Each structure stands twice: as C-alpha cells, then as structure tokens.
Amino acid sequence: MATKRDYYEILEITREATSEQIKEAYKKLARKYHPDMNTEKDKKTAEEKFKEVSEAYEVLIDPNKRQMYDMRGHEGVDSQFGPGGFTWDNFTHQEDLNDIVGNLFKGFFGGGFETNTGGEDIFGRRMGRGRGGVRGQDVQLRVTLTLQEIYKGVTKEIRIRRYEACPVCKGFGGTGDRICNTCKGTGQIRRTVSSIFGQMVNITTCNACRGRGKTVEKICAECKGKGKTEKVSNVSVKIPAGVKEGNYIVLKGQGNAGSDGGPAGDLIVVIEETEDPVLKRDNNNLIIRVPISFPVATLGGSIEVPIIDGKVLLTIPKGTPTGKVFRLHGKGMPVLNGYGRGDELVEVYIDTPKNLSREAEQKIKELGTLI
Ligand SMILES: [Zn+2]
Ligand SMILES: [Zn+2]
Structure with a gap:
C-alpha cells in the first residue's frame, strides 16, 4: 500500500x-x-x-x-x-461543503441558486422542494378598529382571498409518481458554461418538476394540476385589548397554500386605528378637552366627563384656570398583554359666553365692577 x-x-x-x-x-x-x-x-x-x-x-x-x-x-x-x-x-461535514460550494456558485452566478425555499443547495440535497415542498406566500391584510373595539378586545370575521390546497389531490396536483422527463429525476438541469475560471457546470432547478425530480402520473381534474385553488374564505381573528396602530397579528399557516405538499404561508393582520371623535389616544393614555363655565371655574363644582366606557363626575376646585389638566387614574386604555390601564387626561378650558341677553350683559357689567 x-x-x-x-x-x-x-x-x-x-x-x-x-x-x-x-x-x-x-x-x-x-x-x-x-x-x-x-x-x-x-x-x-x-x-x-x-x-x-x-x-x-x-x-x-x-x-x-x-x-x-x-x-x-x-x-x-x-x-x-x-x-x-x-x-x-x-x-x-457535508454542511460545511454545501456552504462552501453553494456560496462559491452563488458568487459566480449572481445568486441564481437562491430560491424562496431557503435551504436549497446545488447538490439538490436538503431541498425543501424534494421533501417538504415549497412554503406558500404570506397574505397580509389590514383591519380597522375603533377605539372602543381596541379597549375591549374584539374578534373580527375577515374575508380573505387566498390559495388553498386542493382538497382532492391534497396540494400535489395529481396522483402517482412518474420520473420527470426533463431532468431524468434529478430535479436539476446541468449546463456547462465557460467562464474566466474555465469550464464550469451551472446547475439550476428543473422547471418541469420544480425540483422534485418527479411529476404526477395522473393530473388532478379538480385543480388542473396546480395543487391549489383560489378561494375567498372567512377567517376569525381574535384581537387582544390594547393593540396599537401598526401592531400585527400572525396567524400561522393561514396564508396561501404551499406547493408540492409544502406548508402554507402565514396570514398577517395589521392593525389600523380609526380616530375617535371625542377621545385622543396617546399610547395608553387618553386625552380630552372639556369646557367649563365661568361660574364653575370660579366657584368650583362638578362636571360630567366622557371616558372610554361611559362617564364620570369630575370635581372642579374653586379658582380653576383655563388649561388646567386633571388626571383620571386608570381610566385610559388597557395595557397590551399586561395588567392595568393608562390614565385619562382631562384639560379644561373656560367656555366664554357669547350672544348674551341684555339682562345678562348688564349683570356681567355689574359683576365686573365687583371683581
Ligand atoms: Zn387537485
Ligand atoms: Zn424535472
């Protein structure tokens, strides 16, 4: 030896x-x-x-x-x-090798081997398509909520249009396996190319079988071999209390169906908040401006203030200036996934009377000489 x-x-x-x-x-x-x-x-x-x-x-x-x-x-x-x-x-150390050669080829051919399956390599090993199929695309949609809905949390029925796996062929496009004619079952097309590095073999995924190496024996009549059908469905989405504009909820596997038995994508529901005519939201706090009469501001009293789930009586102390802010603890929006609520901030302003009667005008004149 x-x-x-x-x-x-x-x-x-x-x-x-x-x-x-x-x-x-x-x-x-x-x-x-x-x-x-x-x-x-x-x-x-x-x-x-x-x-x-x-x-x-x-x-x-x-x-x-x-x-x-x-x-x-x-x-x-x-x-x-x-x-x-x-x-x-x-x-x-196959993984190291895949990494090395895979990156090498990517470098030379400008990323031509990257596919939406992610883990595909030039040898066709670890190929998502061959074993697990191609994952479906995510579906994104927006749902508009009122402040009241966000306050309580809500379950929304939404209609979505998406691809669903064909119920007849379970997404495979047909039944029975037949070796792909185009790639002879390898799932790849090899092409020799000349470059500055000499002759090299460029390997791409076979289009005919999308890398599976096999096609179906009998094409599904229901979906004409596509494996999926476009459908409009109702999906119920549970939205927790306290969400904010731009938050999103991911419903795993509720997006478009995958191909060749691959998993479905996700449904991503993005929250949109409509402006409330009365209460302004600032994170978990609510803000409101409320008018008070001159007598209440001067002598004190109590006023009714709207809150998210009703009304409360707010005591106005004697001599309250315009612009004064009162804090109603725990009357704001619920904290998402947490305990407690924010506050409501009540800014009062003196409602200066207009269009007074002759008598009222006279009284105020008299009052003016007294204060
Ligand atoms: Zn089918
Ligand atoms: Zn093929």
Missing part, C-alpha cells in the same frame, strides 16, 4: 493551525478541486484531490480525531474508516 500523505501537508497548513485556519484551508482547496469546477480532462484527478482534502479535513477539524492523528499518525485514525480507507460515507 502506498504511503499516505500527511494531512497537514495536504491542507497546506502547519501543525499548530486553529480550526478556523483548517476551515479556511479546506474552503480554498475544495474550491480548487471540486469536480464541477474542473474541465472534463482534469475531472478525475480533481476528484481524487477533492476526496483527499476532504479526508484530511474530516480528521483535523474533529479535535478527538486530530489528537489521535497527532499521536499516532494515520494508524491512529484509519480505524475510523472502512477497510478500504476513507469514503464519502465517512465524511460528516
């Missing part, structure tokens, strides 16, 4: 290399030797090199294996692999 090369030498690093440096070195070499990054002629050698650096990485990135290797060399770690030595089955 040929002598195996030293792992540190393979990764072109020193024996003191940190795990970051090991990762960095592997990233660099994986790029260099990845079979998809090499021309047909060099493919074979590149593939061997790629495997060799991956084996070195497998050992050195794992602190235990690295320690054994440092102590006893290849003998210390060979037992980790099968009798024939390292194979791809022994490689446990």
Whole structure:
C-alpha cells in the first residue's frame, strides 16, 4: 500500500493551525478541486484531490480525531474508516461543503441558486422542494378598529382571498409518481458554461418538476394540476385589548397554500386605528378637552366627563384656570398583554359666553365692577 500523505501537508497548513485556519484551508482547496469546477480532462484527478482534502479535513477539524492523528499518525485514525480507507460515507461535514460550494456558485452566478425555499443547495440535497415542498406566500391584510373595539378586545370575521390546497389531490396536483422527463429525476438541469475560471457546470432547478425530480402520473381534474385553488374564505381573528396602530397579528399557516405538499404561508393582520371623535389616544393614555363655565371655574363644582366606557363626575376646585389638566387614574386604555390601564387626561378650558341677553350683559357689567 502506498504511503499516505500527511494531512497537514495536504491542507497546506502547519501543525499548530486553529480550526478556523483548517476551515479556511479546506474552503480554498475544495474550491480548487471540486469536480464541477474542473474541465472534463482534469475531472478525475480533481476528484481524487477533492476526496483527499476532504479526508484530511474530516480528521483535523474533529479535535478527538486530530489528537489521535497527532499521536499516532494515520494508524491512529484509519480505524475510523472502512477497510478500504476513507469514503464519502465517512465524511460528516457535508454542511460545511454545501456552504462552501453553494456560496462559491452563488458568487459566480449572481445568486441564481437562491430560491424562496431557503435551504436549497446545488447538490439538490436538503431541498425543501424534494421533501417538504415549497412554503406558500404570506397574505397580509389590514383591519380597522375603533377605539372602543381596541379597549375591549374584539374578534373580527375577515374575508380573505387566498390559495388553498386542493382538497382532492391534497396540494400535489395529481396522483402517482412518474420520473420527470426533463431532468431524468434529478430535479436539476446541468449546463456547462465557460467562464474566466474555465469550464464550469451551472446547475439550476428543473422547471418541469420544480425540483422534485418527479411529476404526477395522473393530473388532478379538480385543480388542473396546480395543487391549489383560489378561494375567498372567512377567517376569525381574535384581537387582544390594547393593540396599537401598526401592531400585527400572525396567524400561522393561514396564508396561501404551499406547493408540492409544502406548508402554507402565514396570514398577517395589521392593525389600523380609526380616530375617535371625542377621545385622543396617546399610547395608553387618553386625552380630552372639556369646557367649563365661568361660574364653575370660579366657584368650583362638578362636571360630567366622557371616558372610554361611559362617564364620570369630575370635581372642579374653586379658582380653576383655563388649561388646567386633571388626571383620571386608570381610566385610559388597557395595557397590551399586561395588567392595568393608562390614565385619562382631562384639560379644561373656560367656555366664554357669547350672544348674551341684555339682562345678562348688564349683570356681567355689574359683576365686573365687583371683581
Ligand atoms: Zn387537485
Ligand atoms: Zn424535472
């Protein structure tokens, strides 16, 4: 058996290399030797090199294996692999590799591999489409509430238009599996392209099967194979007391149906608040301006003040000036998801009388000489 090369030498690093440096070195070499990054002629050698650096990485990135290797060399770690030595089955850092090569391709092809499924990689592994399908889109809508509704909390019935999974085919567009003709079941279309880096293989998701690698045997008659149908539905949304303009409520899975058995999107209900004709809201407080007569301001008295759920009597002390603010503790809006309520702030102003009778005018003149 040929002598195996030293792992540190393979990764072109020193024996003191940190795990970051090991990762960095592997990233660099994986790029260099990845079979998809090499021309047909060099493919074979590149593939061997790629495997060799991956084996070195497998050992050195794992602190235990690295320690054994440092102590006893290849003998210390060979037992980790099968009798024939390292194979791809022994490689446990697929995620790192996906990351490395995935990003590499993204960089070269301008993000062409990014899809709305998120976790898709160029190898078609971990593909949301293949196993879990594509998640449906979120549906967003606004709901307008009065201050009274916000004060009490309310359950609203809202009508929404959304895609719902076809009840007949359960969203799969049909029944039975048939290997996709376009991609021969791989879910991907490979295209060799030339670039400044040499010949490379550009891999895109197969449009015909949307990456599943298979199509249905019998197209669903109900949805014509789309897997979903547009429907108008009533959804009941429970809105807690104390919400504010711009707050939103997320109803998980109540948005548009997914594709190929993927989960539905969410329904996002955004709160809009209509202005109240009487009470102004300032966070959890309510503000109101109330007129008082000149006699009440001067001599004191009590006035009726509207609050969110009725009226209260407010005592006006003797000699109250215009613009004075009274605080009604706990008469404001409820605190969202909390206890207690804000306050109501009552600003009084003196209501100067107009259009007086001749008699009233005379009395005020007399009064004027007295005060
Ligand atoms: Zn259907
Ligand atoms: Zn296909």
